[in-house]
Amino acid sequence: xxxxxxxxxxxxxxxxxxxxxxxxxxxxxxxxxxxxxxxxxxxxxxxxxxxxxxxxxxxxxxxxxxxxxxxxxxxxxxxxxxxxxxxxxxxxxxxxxxxxxxxxxxxxxxxxxxxxxxxxxxxxxxxxxxxxxxxxxxxxxxxxxxxx
Amino acid sequence: xxxxxxxxxxxxxxxxxxxxxxxxxxxxxxxxxxxxxxxxxxxxxxxxxxxxxxxxxxxxxxxxxxxxxxxxxxxxxxxxxxxxxxxxxxxxxxxxxxxxxxxxxxxxxxxxxxxxxxxxxxxxxxxxxxxxxxxxxxxxxxxxxxxx
Numbered sequence: 001x002x003x004x005x006x007x008x009x010x011x012x013x014x015x016x017x018x019x020x021x022x023x024x025x026x027x028x029x030x031x032x033x034x035x036x037x038x039x040x041x042x043x044x045x046x047x048x049x050x051x052x053x054x055x056x057x058x059x060x061x062x063x064x065x066x067x068x069x070x071x072x073x074x075x076x077x078x079x080x081x082x083x084x085x086x087x088x089x090x091x092x093x094x095x096x097x098x099x100x101x102x103x104x105x106x107x108x109x110x111x112x113x114x115x116x117x118x119x120x121x122x123x124x125x126x127x128x129x130x131x132x133x134x135x136x137x138x139x140x141x142x143x144x145x146x147x148x
Numbered sequence: 149x150x151x152x153x154x155x156x157x158x159x160x161x162x163x164x165x166x167x168x169x170x171x172x173x174x175x176x177x178x179x180x181x182x183x184x185x186x187x188x189x190x191x192x193x194x195x196x197x198x199x200x201x202x203x204x205x206x207x208x209x210x211x212x213x214x215x216x217x218x219x220x221x222x223x224x225x226x227x228x229x230x231x232x233x234x235x236x237x238x239x240x241x242x243x244x245x246x247x248x249x250x251x252x253x254x255x256x257x258x259x260x261x262x263x264x265x266x267x268x269x270x271x272x273x274x275x276x277x278x279x280x281x282x283x284x285x286x287x288x289x290x291x292x293x294x295x296x
Contacts, residue, residue, distance in 0.1 A: 008237075027203075058160060087158070091272045131242045
């Protein structure tokens with residue numbers, strides 16, 4: 001079997017598993033993810049496609065930030081991102097706005113530094129953000145705590 | 149507890165769980181999804197953010213198509229979408245192209261109908277596609293089989 005070079009190319013497969021909109025989704029080496037849609041079209045038997053996009057964006061930005069913060073020798077005790085996507089009322093019912101709240105615990109990270117790194121990620125180092133640029137407004141807020 | 153109206157707003161949360169880039173990701177009511185990055189920055193302990201975007205796009209397009217096909221009273225015995233995303237070599241290392249192969253088994257769906265529905269989804273009914281429009285080239289191919 002030829003191994004995919006994931007730095008160049010990524011793959012996935014999704015398969016319908018009921019007579020509504022429940023999909024089992026798969027990338028080799030990982031447990032499957034169940035995706036479904038809201039009732040009445042679906043049965044809420046999994047993540048929605050749009051929730052997976054929120055997770056994709058949050059982890060992508062989070063990874064970019066963590067790589068920068070570690071290069072700066074910062075100490076990160078906890079790191080979380082909560083996201084909220086506001087949908088259009090008309091089709092396409094995609095997100096018109098996404099709000100990301102970065103919550104981290106660190107003795108030595110300050111908000112100004114973090115804002116600069118977010119700007120750098122938006123501009124160049126967060127691939128998922130690059131793919132939605134111009135189509136979705138992304139707002140980022142910060143909550144930094146000093147105690148672990 | 150106030151229930152979120154998911155037709156208007158969706159949420160997710162992601163939390164770093166090791167000292168590299170492994171996140172546990174969560175939307176209420178679903179088992180968590182593990183996200184990680186490629187070595188050496190990560191340890192391959194989960195989906196990558198970009199793989200989740202492929203799943204998000206595939207299931208979103210698949211759902212839009214299935215809703216249309218069922219309105220047209222078509223019979224769908226199996227329905228799968230395989231995706232392949234080709235990354236930029238330079239930052240941002242997002243997808244410059246995504247290839248989706250729709251593979252379905254049906255006695256009464258033809259490729260021309262399916263192409264029209266894909267065009268309609270691209271234009272208006274696939275929210276995830278709407279969010280990457282103009283930034284990523286999406287190519288769709290078809291494989292329709294007559295026997296279940």
